[in-house]
Amino acid sequence: MRIQITxxxxxxxxxxxxxxxxxxxxxxxAAGAQAQITEKAEFGKFAITNATIHTVSDGVIENGVVLIxxxxxxxxxxxxxxxxxxxxxNAEGKHLYPGFMDSGTQLGLQEIGAVEVTxxxxxxxxxNPHVRAFTAINPSSASIPVTRVxxxxxxxxxxxxxxxxxxxxxxxxYGYSPDSMAVSPNAGLHLNWPSAQKGGSWDDxxxxxxxxxxxxxxxELNEFWEKAVFYDKMVSAYEEDPSNKEQPDADKKMxxxxxxxxxxxxxxxxxxxxxxxxxxxxxxxxxxxxxFILAGVKEGWRVADEIAESGLxxxxxxxxxxxxxxxxYQRPYQxxxxxxxxxxxxAIATGEVENVRNAPYHAGYAATYGLGKEEALKAITLNAxxxxxxxxxxxxxxxxxxxxxxxxxxxxFEPMSQIEQVFIRGYKIPMVSRHTQLNDEYLDRGxxxxx
Amino acid sequence: MKxxxxxxxxxxxxLGHNGYAQEKGSVLIxxxxxxxxxxxxxxxxxxxxxxxxxxxxxxxxxxxxxxxxIDASGKYVMPGIVDAHSHIAAEDVNEWTxxxxxxxxxxxxxxxxxxxxxxxxxxxxxxxxLMHGSANVIGGQNETLKLRYGADMDALRFDxxxxxxxxxxxxxxxxxxxxxxxxxxxxxxGVEQVIRxxxxxxxxxxxxxxxxxxxKEAYESGNRDNPPVPVARNARMEVLVDILEGEIWVxxxxxxxxxxxxLMRVFDDYGIENYTFQHANEAYKIAPELRKNxxxxxxxxxxxAYKFEVYxxxxxxxxxxxxxxxxxxxxxxxxxxxxxxxHEAAKTVxxxxxxxxxxxxxxxxxxxxxxxxDDKVGSIEEGKxxxxxxxxxxxxxxxxxxxxxxVDGKKYFDREEDPDDMRVKxxxxxxxxxxxxxxxxxSGRHGDSCLRGAEIRFNENGMEL
Numbered sequence: 001m002r003i004q005i006t007x008x009x010x011x012x013x014x015x016x017x018x019x020x021x022x023x024x025x026x027x028x029x030a031a032g033a034q035a036q037i038t039e040k041a042e043f044g045k046f047a048i049t050n051a052t053i054h055t056v057s058d059g060v061i062e063n064g065v066v067l068i069x070x071x072x073x074x075x076x077x078x079x080x081x082x083x084x085x086x087x088x089x090n091a092e093g094k095h096l097y098p099g100f101m102d103s104g105t106q107l108g109l110q111e112i113g114a115v116e117v118t119x120x121x122x123x124x125x126x127x128n129p130h131v132r133a134f135t136a137i138n139p140s141s142a143s144i145p146v147t148r149v150x151x152x153x154x155x156x157x158x159x160x161x162x163x164x165x166x167x168x169x170x171x172x173x174y175g176y177s178p179d180s181m182a183v184s185p186n187a188g189l190h191l192n193w194p195s196a197q198k199g200g201s202w203d204d205x206x207x208x209x210x211x212x213x214x215x216x217x218x219x220e221l222n223e224f225w226e227k228a229v230f231y232d233k234m235v236s237a238y239e240e241d242p243s244n245k246e247q248p249d250a251d252k253k254m255x256x257x258x259x260x261x262x263x264x265x266x267x268x269x270x271x272x273x274x275x276x277x278x279x280x281x282x283x284x285x286x287x288x289x290x291x292f293i294l295a296g297v298k299e300g301w302r303v304a305d306e307i308a309e310s311g312l313x314x315x316x317x318x319x320x321x322x323x324x325x326x327x328x329y330q331r332p333y334q335x336x337x338x339x340x341x342x343x344x345x346x347a348i349a350t351g352e353v354e355n356v357r358n359a360p361y362h363a364g365y366a367a368t369y370g371l372g373k374e375e376a377l378k379a380i381t382l383n384a385x386x387x388x389x390x391x392x393x394x395x396x397x398x399x400x401x402x403x404x405x406x407x408x409x410x411x412x413f414e415p416m417s418q419i420e421q422v423f424i425r426g427y428k429i430p431m432v433s434r435h436t437q438l439n440d441e442y443l444d445r446g447x448x449x450x451x
Numbered sequence: 452m453k454x455x456x457x458x459x460x461x462x463x464x465x466l467g468h469n470g471y472a473q474e475k476g477s478v479l480i481x482x483x484x485x486x487x488x489x490x491x492x493x494x495x496x497x498x499x500x501x502x503x504x505x506x507x508x509x510x511x512x513x514x515x516x517x518x519x520x521i522d523a524s525g526k527y528v529m530p531g532i533v534d535a536h537s538h539i540a541a542e543d544v545n546e547w548t549x550x551x552x553x554x555x556x557x558x559x560x561x562x563x564x565x566x567x568x569x570x571x572x573x574x575x576x577x578x579x580x581l582m583h584g585s586a587n588v589i590g591g592q593n594e595t596l597k598l599r600y601g602a603d604m605d606a607l608r609f610d611x612x613x614x615x616x617x618x619x620x621x622x623x624x625x626x627x628x629x630x631x632x633x634x635x636x637x638x639x640x641g642v643e644q645v646i647r648x649x650x651x652x653x654x655x656x657x658x659x660x661x662x663x664x665x666x667k668e669a670y671e672s673g674n675r676d677n678p679p680v681p682v683a684r685n686a687r688m689e690v691l692v693d694i695l696e697g698e699i700w701v702x703x704x705x706x707x708x709x710x711x712x713x714l715m716r717v718f719d720d721y722g723i724e725n726y727t728f729q730h731a732n733e734a735y736k737i738a739p740e741l742r743k744n745x746x747x748x749x750x751x752x753x754x755x756a757y758k759f760e761v762y763x764x765x766x767x768x769x770x771x772x773x774x775x776x777x778x779x780x781x782x783x784x785x786x787x788x789x790x791x792x793x794h795e796a797a798k799t800v801x802x803x804x805x806x807x808x809x810x811x812x813x814x815x816x817x818x819x820x821x822x823x824x825d826d827k828v829g830s831i832e833e834g835k836x837x838x839x840x841x842x843x844x845x846x847x848x849x850x851x852x853x854x855x856x857x858v859d860g861k862k863y864f865d866r867e868e869d870p871d872d873m874r875v876k877x878x879x880x881x882x883x884x885x886x887x888x889x890x891x892x893x894s895g896r897h898g899d900s901c902l903r904g905a906e907i908r909f910n911e912n913g914m915e916l
Contacts, residue, residue, distance in 0.1 A: 114622075114758035143756060146766075321787050325566040326873035329573040329790070354756035361794065364849035414849050415797035416807075439767035439803065442735045443774060 041174060041427035045069050047082045051091035051407065056098055056382045057396035066096060068403040071426040076399050089421070091407055097377075098397050099153025099172075099404035099424060100412070101384040102359040103315040104268075104295055104349025107147060107155045108137040108171065108178075113353070122161035127224050130256035131166030133157050134185040137178040143354045145433035148173040150357035151406040151419045154183065154384075154394060156315075156349070158190045158268065163221060165190040167256070168268060170388055172404065174424035187388050188293065189260050193271035193280045194218055218283075225287075228257035266291035266388070268315070272298040272323065281310045293387055295349060298323050301335045304342035313387045314339055315349035318365040319358070330369055336379060337370025346371070347384040364413030376413065402426070475503030476861030479514040480841065483523030488530055488808075488815050488830035498528055500837030503859035508833060521841070521855070529811070529846050530831050531577025531838035531856065532792050535749040535818035536702070536729050536782035538582060538903065539567035539789065540607070545584035546591055547905040550628050550636060550645050553616060553690035555591035557581050561604045566873065567786045568600045572864040574790040575840035575853035578609060580782075580822050582729075585619035585704035586627040586905040588636060588645045592616045592690065593702065595822050597838070597858050613823035616694060618646070618703035620710040622760050627905050643713050650721050653691035660684070694723065700823065701726040702749070706760040708736040715744050727821045729782070732764040738775035747821045748772050749780040751788075752795040753802070769813060770803020780818035797847040807847055 046068040053064040055076060067075040067086065082088065111118035120136035137157060147155075158168030168188040175181035194217030198210055205213070231254035238245045259265045267290060271280045277297060284292040294300070295315040300307055307314060316339065322331050336346045348362050359380060367376035385395030393402045403426040410417035422429040478500050485496040485508065497512040498505060514520045538544050542560040546552045561581065571579065577598055583591030595612035620642050629637025636642040659682045666679035693699045701718075705711050705728045718726060727747035728734055732755060734741060734748045741748060750772070755764035765771075772779040781796050783789035796814045799805035805813075819829025828838050837860035844851035856864040 112756055112759050112762055142762075319787060319791075321567070321570060321790070328869060328871050328873075329570045330869075355753060358753070361849060365791075368850045368852065415794055416800040416847055418801065418804075434763075435765040435767060435802070438735065438763070438765035439771060442738070442765075443767070443771050443803075445736075445739060447739075 039430035039432060041424075041429050042087075043070070043427050045086045046089060046403075046423070046428065047080070047086035048089045048091050048096060048407070049082070051094055051096040053096045053397055054098075054377065055397040056377060057398055064096075066397060066405070068423060068426055071402055073397060073399055073401050073403045073405075076397055089407075094407045094409060094420065095411075096397065096405055096407055097151065097412055098381045098395060099406060099422070100151050100359055100363075100380045101154040101156075101347075101394065102152055102350050102352075102356050102380075103156045103347040103384045103387065104317075104351055105155045105157050105356045106160065106353045107143055107173075107356050108139070108141050108157050109133055109159070110353045111138065111141055111143070121159050123159060123166060124161075126162040126220075127164045127253060128159070128162055128166045129164045129189055129228075129260065130252045131159055132169065132186065133159050133167060134169040134171075134178050134182060137169060137171060137181065139175050139177055139181060142434045143356070144173050146354070146435055147356045148422055148424065148429060149419060149431050149433050149436070150360065151408065151412050151422060152356055152359050153404045153406070153422065153424045155356060156187055156268075156384075156388065158188070160190070160192075163192055163194070163217070164224070165192060167265070170390065172402075172424050174427050174429060183390055183393065184388060186259065186265050188266045188268040189257075191221075191267050191269045193269050193276055194221065195271075195273065195276050196279060197273045197276055218279075225257075228254050228261060231255075232258050232261050261290060263289050263291050266293050268293045268295050270296045272296045274299045274302045277303050278306060281306060281312065284310065284312065296351075297339070298332065298335065300344070301331060301338040304339050304344060307339065308343035313345040313347065313383070315347050315387070316366075317348070317350050318362045318369075319350075333365045333369035336366035336376070337372070340371055340375055340379075345383055345387065346375075346379045347387050348376075348380045360412050361415060364415075367413055373411075373413070474861055475859040476837070476857065477501045477503075477515070477518045478837070478857065478860055478862070479512060479518050479520045480523050480528055480839070481512070481520055483526050483528035483841065485831055486527060486529045486811060486846070487832065488812060489832060490830075496528075498831060498839065500839070500857070500860035503837050503861070505831060505833055505835050505837050505839075508831060523841050526854070527842040527845055527851070528831065529575065529840055529842055530815045530829055530835075531840055531858065532575050532814045533780075533818040533822065533824070533829055534571070534576055534579045534783050534789055534792060534814075535727065535780045535821050536582055536784045537571075537579040537789060538584070538784065539571060539579065539786050540565040540596060541581055541903075544903040545586040545905045547584070547586035547627055550587050550624060550634060551589040551649050551687065551691075552587050552591055553589050553649075553694070554686035555583070557583055557591060557594040561594065561596065561607055563602065563604045563607055567789070568598045569864065569873075570786070571789045572598050572600060572856045572858075573853060573866075573869070575793060575842065575846065575856055576789055577838040577840070577856065577858050578819075578822075578824065578828055579789070580615070580702070580818070582702065583617040584903055584905065585617065585623040586902055587617075588619060588624045588628075588642050589649060589691070590617035590619060592699065595824060598863065599858055599861075600863055609822075609824060611824070611827065614693070614699040615702050615822065616690070616699050618701050618705075618714070620703060620705045620714060621707060622758055623704065623902060627902070639707075639710050639713070642710070643717060646714070646717055649691055650695060650717075653688050653695060656682075656685060656688040657692045657695075660688075695721055697722075697724060702729050702821075703727070704729050706730055706732045708733040712737060712740060715740065715746060719744070725823075730761075730784070732761045732768060734777070735765060735768045735771040738772050738777055741772070742776045747778050747780075747817075749782045749818065749821060751784070752781050752798040766798065766802040769799045770805040773799070773805055773809055773813075774803070778817050778820060779813055780821055781813045782818070793842075793846040793851070794849060797849070800847065807845075810847060 048066045053061040065080040106121040109121040123131045154172050156168050159166035167186045170184040170187035171181040196214035234248045269280050294312050297314050316336050318333050320332050340346050350359050363376045363380040367373045382395035385391040403423050406422040407420045481497045485493045499507040499512050542562045546555040582593045593615045595609040596607045597609050628634040663682035669675035670678050729749050731748045753766040755761045792814045796810040799810045816829035819825040827836050838858050840853045840856040842851045854866045
């Protein structure tokens with residue numbers, strides 16, 4: 001009996017990790033099963049009246065009307081005939097903004113950072129152009145309602161590991177499946193640019209070694225790229241005229257590169273430091289048919305003119321510390337403004353997961369430190385839509401566009417303002433999230449304390 | 452005589468040096484909107500700081516001879532922000548080698564050259580609580596600092612601040628010690644026992660040591676025949692005894708409601724009264740109990756979901772605690788967040804509609820009270836230290852910038868004089884190739900700076916922080 005107990009304990013310990021992981025999974029599944037959307041969103045016809053409309057594309061309309069019909073905005077202007085079919089929302093004293101977009105996150109791909117089984121943003125392997133964030137988006141992530149009730153209606157969610165991490169996806173933050181949320185399932189291919197810079201004081205490689213490793217990484221990237229170009233040529237030739245050619249063997253990695261090489265899907269290059277940015281720009285110029293977007297660019301301000309000259313847009317965050325101890329304290333906040341001033345098209349990308357809801361404050365910092373309110377608003381709306389080629393649907397309050405907008409009692413860049421109602425694709429979103437639910441339950445808990 | 456002169460010179464040098472390092476300043480800040488924190492907000496009001504101390508707050512003060520006047524018309528004057536949880540300016544953060552390391556201290560682990568202090572000053576912060584990490588159930592002792600950037604290590608210390616120590620519950624100590632290393636604690640049950648066992652040991656030690664010292668004295672004065680068996684002085688036990696006697700205040704890393712309740716029960720059993728729960732993401736669930744025990748909380752404005760024990764968090768935590776009468780502060784635990792704690796406080800207005808007044812208390816007088824320095828800083832009052840910042844607008848607005856920051860009346864940050872490049876004797880236009888990235892940047896925000904120094908515990912076992 002005693003032996004049996006010991007053995008049982010041994011077995012328990014052996015499988016402890018697995019059991020633990022299983023328990024965490026079960027808990028998460030249980031949490032997910034409750035769904036994150038606690039009330040159904042309303043859909044139909046809405047008339048928002050008396051609002052101060054920040055259209056982004058066409059200035060500000062005071063006391064304006066926006067009509068929403070199904071998924072789309074039907075009318076934006078001063079006077080509209082509003083029939084009884086429309087549910088009226090009096091927005092007197094309120095401000096109407098287009099839904100905000102965060103151009104670089106892992107929202108929907110990661111639930112809990114430290115719990116590995118909930119992390120889907122990093123696939124194994126260095127070259128994964130065929131891996132798609134779209135596949136792994138979890139519509140029931142608790143972080144999604146938390147994000148959208150702050151006015152953020154769209155995100156670019158991207159895989160992060162290796163050299164070519166996989167395809168980023170552009171989703172809206174309402175839906176019960178990735179398909180229903182997708183604006184562009186394949187919105188970009190994420191490339192982590194190989195660095196020719198030392199990492200920091202912990203990096204004990206010699207300068208020669210750093211350079212050698214960079215050249216090796218770049219060679220590998222170029223070889224992969226050339227192989228993809230060759231594959232694309234072969235397949236294209238065969239597709240054009242299959243009669244007297246052998247069909248090339250299928251290669252899903254190479255196949256996934258074709259939409260990139262044709263310029264249909266842009267390459268999002270994460271690169272932060274000055275020399276690396278310059279190297280990346282030089283590299284992009286060797287591929288004139290491919291669309292490129294820079295991301296991160298923490299030291300972009302050092303080479304703002306060069307970036308502007310390249311014509312590449314930049315996806316940037318503001319809430320991080322300066323890259324170098326000796327940099328001016330406010331450089332991260334100023335980076336978007338300095339890039340814009342040089343002529344770079346800038347959009348906001350927080351790089352966050354559960355706190356994508358802070359995207360408006362990233363824009364607020366950019367506004368305060370040189371970008372200005374108007375441009376900062378563009379950086380989190382229309383610029384983002386244009387950079388990803390979806391400006392026909394997103395980014396401004398215009399008739400014909402998707403009804404992605406929110407009502408606020410003030411400036412949404414101010415943390416003190418309240419976001420009162422969000423619409424995504426015409427759906428009137430319940431302003432509920434795990435955070436509001438817990439607040440409702442515990443603010444005045446009531447139960448007698450026993451301690 | 453020669454010796455005496457030499458000694459005098461050394462004494463003078465030491466005194467002179469300290470005097471220089473802790474230089475206090477005088478300044479008259481006029482016509483600002485003064486957010487006093489404890490006595491409302493006063494428009495068009497002057498604040499006079501003399502030799503580091505606020506001496507007058509009223510309209511129309513004449514500048515005494517030699518005192519510089521700064522016009523703050525259209526601007527806001529606010530007490531310096533106090534961060535109750537920080538690891539900036541730390542040389543080391545974790546002595547992770549045992550679940551209890553009460554004997555170690557951040558006292559000698561201060562990096563006076565850490566640029567993060569200057570950046571924090573640029574965010575209107577004047578005092579920080581430099582904490583040991585959270586790898587151990589009972590970690591090291593903390594150190595309260597004033598951000599007298601440019602001064603030496605000793606001059607950074609906040610004179611008269613009570614001694615504090617770091618405790619940690621939950622995943623961090625159970626992962627570092629229990630998982631794969633078979634050292635208690637592996638569970639929250641074990642965490643409680645580690646604390647109780649060590650408190651019991653400390654009480655035994657205190658009695659034994661006391662008896663030994665008394666017997667030794669008796670022996671030495673001839674009132675006892677045989678020498679007693681010595682009970683050696685034990686630094687770890689000495690600190691635990693000081694905790695039990697209320698001389699060291701506890702600041703405890705904690706997340707879940709159950710573990711917070713556990714520690715309150717343990718403290719109640721041992722008569723420990725002054726304690727603050729740091730992070731305390733689930734404190735909102737037990738706000739009435741915290742209130743009943745007069746416990747303090749110091750929380751993030753909105754961080755959550757980076758580990759499982761913070762999955763059931765709410766950004767309304769601070770406002771729920773505040774509404775329930777728990778004295779709460781908003782802390783940074785980050786080199787980045789510390790730069791805009793004012794906006795972290797503003798989020799309590801967003802989440803939970805906390806009043807602006809209470810939001811500002813959470814980054815000034817409340818953390819000061821939790822650190823036992825509220826008689827000196829945390830509000831603009833006559834007799835308090837001249838630790839203030841001048842803001843371009845209301846400090847809770849995203850468009851406001853700290854323009855000037857004073858510690859003891861001496862200006863340590865001025866936006867107008869802020870150089871483009873902090874390198875000594877280097878032209879900002881010249882190139883550079885040497886990087887100096889910081890640990891938390893490499894590990895990311897989610898790396899949890901509380902576990903800094905304990906990486907080896909994870910790396911050797913293929914675990915991630």
